[in-house]
Amino acid sequence: MSDLWGGLTQAIWLLVTLDADLVEISLRSLQVTLTALLIASAFALPFAAFLVVRRFRMRRMTIAVLNALMGLPPVVVGLVVYVFLSRSGPFGVFGLLFTPSAMIIAQVIIIVPLIASIAHQSLRELWGDYHDLLISMNTTQFQRIQALLWDGRRALLTAALAGFGRAIGEVGAIMIVGGNIDHATRVLTTAIALETGKGDFALALALGFVLIALAVTVNLLIHRLSHTESEGRW
């Protein structure tokens, strides 16, 4: 109990004094995860819409695999990305290992299936509504995807936020490919793991509270900016 209390007070103290290290790793957490989220969404959302409007062989299979990949273990993703990016690996020449870029790559791989899967689920319903109309209006496949992405944007936001949640709290993969190097690749989650290992529970808890606060704030902010709760039913 005293650890929790100590953690809370220390968290507040760190926040009030705007502790330089805390600010640095929080910003890096945000930077890595938001970049990964942007890249992942740019792939996953159009792909989800494509899966909805396009009939092709292996479509069901693709969707099933996508759903299965939602449960991709981060540690394994980290390991595979590590092998690819390591000096002796195929992409070793780029020197990306133990940089924020490597962490972004790992997170993108982890959240693309998640975002695509959730997005596909909600776009499929929307397509059920729109199907007859858009076919009747002689739309091209591209126009159909456009209409789904635009009119389904609220639901897609939820998908993206789920991806954000998974990425910001993820530790296994970025620990491996980032290396938790101070002032280079240390983020909130890896710092928590480190402090816990060192036995500094108060600091670890403080960082944990900051992480939760950060996740909640970003979610609220995005909802606020997109008026999710204020207009209509969607």
Next chain:
Amino acid sequence: MQMFPLEARQAIVRRKGKVLAGPIDLTLQGQGVTIVIGPNGAGKTSLLKMLHGIARLHSGSLEWACPTVEARKRQSFVFQRPVMMRRSVVENIAYPLRLIGVAKAEARQRAQEWAVQVGLGHALKQQATLLSGGEQQKLALARALIRDPAVLFLDEPCASLDGRATREIEEILIRAAANGTRLIMSTHNMGQAQRLADEVIFVLHGKIQEFAPADQFFTGPETKQGRAFLRGDIVE
């Protein structure tokens, strides 16, 4: 460009092994209002969708006087349950124009004019899904007419609407027909059929039982089923 006559030859629409409509042999000329009538489940919707080209033909053929691609561009369809896009009223009506590359400002301008014409001038910015049933159907009409189609298909557009909304929609339809739009419409309402029809297609079990000028059909249907249906009997 000449679109008519539209000729269907032995056209069949099937779904999951069940014949929904057909075999249909039909020649439609380019004038007036054609009303499709028949009991529930007779295949009115399937027939309309077949003629419009959104129900894939299982066999047979459907030919316009011009290439099908051209014909498809010049027809619209109004569904029994109007599909409201999750956008404002103006954006819904403007959407067909945006699809063919009309600039945003001009599309909105023309959509507003249409909204006023169908009596939705008060609700331009409102979300379309929040409109009442009658208003949604008027929106669907404006959206279908904004590209100035040569042919307009309507699938029971007034089902589940009250008298006033029905009259307003009929007025829009009569105006469209007067402007030269070919109307092909199914309905349940015999009064409506008599008010609007130039010719009547009577459908039963997915097949066309009778195809005749309106006055001829309403005064003396040739088939037994047609007479029974006009009397208001249950036709099986």
